[in-house]
Amino acid sequence: MATTMQPVTAQRWARQPFYFNTAAHLLRIGRQRASTLNELLEGVRTCPDDSIFQHTFQTLQEHHFIREGFSNDFAHWAFAACNEVGLAERLSSVDVREYTSIKALRERIVAIVDDYLKKNSRAADRAALEPFYFCASDSVLIPLPVVARNLQEFVEGIEKVSIHSIHYHFIEARLRLKLNSNDFSMWLEEELDLGMLADKINRIDIYTSTLQDVRRAILRILQPTAMAA
């Protein structure tokens, strides 16, 4: 049944086209810095949302090529500058895809550091090797001249756009959507009724893949259906 449906699916016009965008980010140096874990905790509690975004979502994009365990700047600092391996492990386990708001993400990081310091009070005021500098991301949306009106054009778009566009639609999107999903999956499901493919795409692991791997995985999922046309 699926085989006979594929040509129809691939050629079917979407109810609304998919407009590919990308975001460019400029790093702003903030006023806050932390030289101890206590100061980090205070900083995470009070820094602007753009800082939390920079040190979690955005840093993941900047280090997307690492498959071996880079997660976020807080975890990296706890490991490299504070030598607090246990804390670093817990912070590393924060998966940004589980958060649909910066507020919830901030609360989770605060809870982890707070809990760790309650159990390891001597670590709280120990001087770090290097301070943690809170930065923030100024993000500018760039509309791309790439539009998909059916699955085939969508696949071509995925092949054509930069990895920054993939990050924008696939990872950052959940903050805009306030859903545990992404722009690609939402469009495939809502505009082309391809719920199963949408679901498969949403399950791609971003922490063990580079963004190029993510692109390839999306193509692997979609191409059989798209090419059947």
Next chain:
Amino acid sequence: MSEKNQKRGSAVEREKQTEKHHGTDAAPVSGNGNGSRETPSGAGVEERRKRPRPKISDTPPLPPPPPKLADYTPIVGQPEIDELHFLAQRLRNKSVKMVNSTAVGGGVAEILNRLIPLMNELEVNTKWEVITGGNDFFEVTKGFHNALHGGEYNVTKEVLEIFMMYNEQNRQRMEFTEDLFVIHDPQPAGLIHSKSKTRGKWIWRCHIDLSNPHPDVWGFLRPLVDQYDSAIFSSPSFARQLAIPQYLFYPCIDPLSEKNKDLDESFINKVCEDFGVDRSRPIITQISRFDRLKDPVGVIQAYKMVKKYVDCQLVLAGGGATDDPEGAVVLAEVMEEAGDDPDVIILNLPPWSALEINALQRASTVIIQKSLKEGFGLTVTEGLWKGKPVIGGAVGGIPVQIIHKLTGVLVHSVEGCAYQLRYLLTHPEIAAQLGKNGREHVKENFLMTTNVKRWLLLFQLMLGMARPVKPDRAVVPADLPKAEEEARAK
């Protein structure tokens, strides 16, 4: 090597050009240190002395023409280049003036030489002007430079008058009709006094480390800096607390420059042969001027610890020993530490040895930058770009580039350096993975094209042509639909 690169003057061509010059011998420094030093002596030193001496011109060769944007496509991909064009579209009727204090020599001039043509190719009308001054001015600015890095300096009324007098002269000479002014470093900072007569936005690009400035010098400069609309630093740790917005622009390398472009294997072999480097055995390399802050003696000590277990060679290549008295002293210390080991190859090269440095880096098994104090550390960037495992001292901008055990290895001691060297030399698969990640890190964050993107973005923000979008806001800025239509219509 691409056809385009060959047209611009391939490595082999340059090599031929180099041979035509009747230049100085850029030879491996022998035990007698170019005749000025008699000890240490021994068989190894004698062997070094007998090595062939490759010719390197004693004057800088003409630089090749700057690359075009399309030349970067095979490196960063078409989507990246397309994004630069999209970002530049809105700035096409805008003009930019960049001002610094020197047209040749130094990292800033090197970056501007590449940045300005690329901006103009993107049709963002960008001019570059250089301030002029007498020897007295440049003596003052050199003093300022050292003082801003934490050195001692006697700030007198006369010194401040000289600084402001030349800034004022340049201000009177220049016209300020552009939309954006980018003033590089402290030397021309006083040009800000023209701000009130212009309609443009003013940006101060600080390339130096201001983390520990001389209070009097900074106290003098700060009121000038505060008048700018924004400031840019190379690292968060280099910045000061200022009232104006501060942005982070990492320094960058040009992947198409002579120091970084791909080289023919035959040229790499030739350079190694000329310098007496044996490519059949592991090669450890540190490229840096002969300066104690680069810890070349510590590097030799680490090499000696490794040599007990792994038959390897050490190449220490750099400059600064000819025109800098302190450099000559450090070179002598390095020679002393190297003793008569023929596998320690010490090269005092002229500043225009970019191709040779490139070849040595590419021939290396592991690259070290064991600095004790560092600015950003562009030699680390260069090593990472060549896909080499890099061991760096955890200072300055090096930890930004080397994420420990992911894009390289950070060390804090000679012993740590020796251990990591042994590990990487005996675990080539791990070394290769670090090298691969390191190259990707540079590609993503420290290349010229990324730098161009940052400038385009900043210009748009400064001119109010783009507004930052909150990451968790679904609503796009009011001006997006029109811009979106325009972009997509094209």
